[in-house]
Amino acid sequence: MTTLFFPEYEDAEPGAPLAIFGAGGLGREVLLLLRQLNATHPTWEVRGFYDDQAPATPTVAGLPYLGTSADLNATAEPLAVAVAVGSPAGRAAVVSRLTSGQLSFPALVHPGVALAPHQRIVLGEGSIVQQGCILTCDITLGRFVLLNLGCTVGHDAVLGDFASLMPHANVSGAAQPAPAPTWAPMRP
Template sequence: MKKIAIFGAGGFGKEVMMLIEQINASKLQWQILGFYDDGVEKGTIINEYEVLGNLADLNAVTGDISVAVAIGDSQIRFDIISRLSNPQLSYPVLMHPNVLTGKYVTIEEGAIITANNILTVNIEVGKFVILNLTCTVGHDAILEDFTSFMPSVNISGGVVVREGVYVGTGAQILNNIEIGAWTKVGAGAVVKESLPAHCTAVGVPAINVKYHE
């Protein structure tokens, strides 16, 4: 079995631990080591697993270890990955056994796809993408690196979601539009038209309410 640790011991980290346990229940694949987190004291026990240290400790680990970066915020996840320099770390795709995928779906390293997601056909999922519970992704969609989709997001066909976009719970993105890099879409929003980069959009229909770095 391969060894795996989770970076991030918060709520989503606990859910990713559950995901790995459910993967193991379907087919034993992972020896779970525990958590790493910069904000939780080493030795703390969370849901029966130990916090083994912080990011510096993870960078000092010897031997091959897989890591799931369980941070829901796109920017923070990007920053953490940029600081993980240990060449012995690898970042597997973690996908719940009940996820439904069609043909010609590509999923790159570090992606985390939780229970009850549906990905149809001809879809590209980039590096370190998070698809939280019960999302749907339509045909010919492109989800670039570090994008984050909270529970029950619906992504229609032909949608392009650029790097680092964060989409809140229950949002809907309609066909053949593009969301610019590092934009944030509020919970429950309905995106009917393309959005520029570095904006925050909320409402039904979603409108750009501010720009950010």
């Protein structure tokens, strides 16, 4: 986990190469997020899209389709990757296939989302926080968490690895992952 403070968060060099894994609708929304981030703090040179299912056209939102997860793993240079897959299980499966030591997974937070050191937000690698989200204080987001448009997360909430909140979902204060259920046979 990385404790997120903006001076540490914005540590990528201007022009750092980044690719998006996921050439569908969420991938295009993540491209928009990256363009919004670059408008306020030029950081990312978005190279294009990867996806294990090739899109119908050779470009997506004006950027090239670059190949599959195998192609991404074969990259010879360091490359940041935003995993834009909405399904938690699908996102976890993609991340398990991205094994190259050249790949890194930055947290991406919309520039309009208020975050400050006094909020004590812990944000795992590869997490994406979209426009309009509100996070209060003492919150932990695991690895590769997706907070889609307009979500709210209250105090002391913990969202585990690969959790997804879809647009306008609200998590109240002190929400924690449920313990694994224990099942006992029913008595006749």
